[in-house]
Amino acid sequence: MTKRRIALGGLATIASVALLAGCASAPATSTSTPTASAIAGFKPCMVSDLGGFDDKSFNQLGYEGLTEAAAALGVKPITVQSNAETDYAPNIDSLVSQNCTLIVTVGFALSAATVTAALANPTVDFAIIDDAADNDFNGKTDAPNIKPILFDTAQAAFLAGYASASYSKAGKVATYGGMNFPTVTIFMDGFAQGVSYFNSQKGKSVAVLGYDPANPDAATFTGGFEANDTAKTTAQNFIDQGADVLLPVGGPIFQSAGAAITDSKKDVALLGADADVFNTFPTYADLYLTSVLKGIKQATGDVVNQAATASTFDVTPYIGNLKNDGVGIAPFHNFASKVDPALQSELDTIKAGIISGTIPVKSYLSK
Incomplete structure (x- = not known):
């Protein structure tokens, strides 16, 4: 050459x-x-x-x-x-x-x-x-x-975690991955940090199922990146435990979560990862609270x-990252009228704090 x-x-x-x-x-x-x-x-x-x-x-x-x-x-x-x-x-x-x-x-x-x-x-x-x-x-x-x-999707997932905790009526949300890789758990970790921040700011105690930042090796994984029965059962288990917001991280495993939510006939919101799944996979458009985006x-x-x-x-x-618009979260789409009217303003303030460094978000890319 x-x-x-x-x-x-x-x-x-x-x-x-x-x-x-x-x-x-x-x-x-x-x-x-x-x-x-x-x-x-x-x-x-x-x-x-x-x-x-x-x-x-x-x-x-x-x-x-x-x-x-x-x-x-x-x-x-x-x-x-x-x-x-x-x-x-x-x-x-x-x-x-x-x-x-x-x-x-x-x-x-x-x-x-x-x-x-x-x-x-x-x-x-x-x-x-x-x-x-x-x-x-x-x-x-x-x-x-x-x-x-x-x-550094932890930054965007932090926003999604905060939004999920704000939306949750059950006080339980869940996140799980396809396999235990840093680029999967970075979503889960950021999500949990966002829920924790919501709890500290609002005096709440919304629980995160499927991932504990203090013990990440005990997190829940489906074992692969396929939309299959295992991925659906994993979602169903969290629904049965009372979670009313799910963040599956691992390619198409979110599709299995959508099927599980539909079958359950319960009021459970779903988050996408990587793409705005409201646009890329509209089958479950009415379930999507938001998506954690990568550019x-x-x-x-x-x-x-x-x-x-x-x-x-x-x-x-x-x-x-958030500063260079390499990550972010999608609009609330059909949930715009369902979330707290003050939520978007709060997220804008949090985003500015993450960018400035006044609100720290830990990840393997920002240690």
């Missing part, structure tokens, strides 16, 4: 994610039209996680960011879906063999396979969504040609554009 790295080794050292959390900003979208020479031979590619590209969540958002950016650049992307964990490495290798210029892998489960492929193919650019590619846990990305795309689509598109047009691939981790 002729547009490449004069000194790739100089980019090898990436500061720890924790240190970068305060200084990384959203990658700027280029408004100029790239020259033909800038994108000659550029081929963006993507490998999904198990949820597939139609999961109405993070796989789909990454896919849309990649394909829309490719269309704007006038290039043809290649995408491949993973149906089992054993597909990850072969899928990545197949894209390398097809001379992909940039390979985006979607999800922390692909981290090890991404690092292996990146080290074996130093002239290929890689980006990974929802993982720091730090499998050695030394605070550095494990290959010099991988750009992590990360989101996956925009961030992925910006990384694709930068990889195509810049002379050197920027591997500095992108960390989305």
Whole structure:
């Protein structure tokens, strides 16, 4: 590749994610039209996680960011879906063999396979969504040609937790995940912190089922990222315990929660994760209180554009937060008339406090 790295080794050292959390900003979208020479031979590619590209969540958002950016650049992307964990490495290798210029892998489960492929193919650019590619846990990305795309969703989930506690009539809310990964539990932790903040501000005692910040290893997980009977039973168990707001975190498992709520015929609200599920999966539109949002689509598109047009691939981790609009919460939609009229103003004040640092939100990205 002729547009490449004069000194790739100089980019090898990436500061720890924790240190970068305060200084990384959203990658700027280029408004100029790239020259033909800038994108000659550029081929963006993507490998999904198990949820597939139609999961109405993070796989789909990454896919849309990649394909829309490719269309704007006038290039043809290649995408491949993973149906089992054993597909990850072969899928990545197949894209390398097809001379992909940039390979985006979607999800922390692909981290090890991404690092292996990146080290074996130093002239290929890689980006990974929802993982720091730090499998050695030394605070550095494990290959010099991988750009992590990360989101401090604890900040947005804090807002959602506060809103859920405000809405709850039962005084019980619940959150649970697909599997015990940091990019799953970051939602659950932020959600619990938001409930706790509501309790401290309002003198209430709304309980969080499924996750205890003091004992995160005892949290509830469905064991995967599929909408299946296990995910539905998990939701039903929390409904049976009296929770009237649910936050499932793990791709399409929220769909199983929607089915459980519908079958229960109880007044239970549902929260989405990653995307505004009111728009992406309207089947349960009347159940959605809000969604905890990641700017996956925009961030992925910006990384694709930068990889195509810049002379050197920027591997500095992108960390989305409330300040750079990389995370947020969706509107209340059909619940707008059901929530406390003062809630939105309170959330606006809390958001400003989180951004300024006067309201601390702990996460593995902000320690």
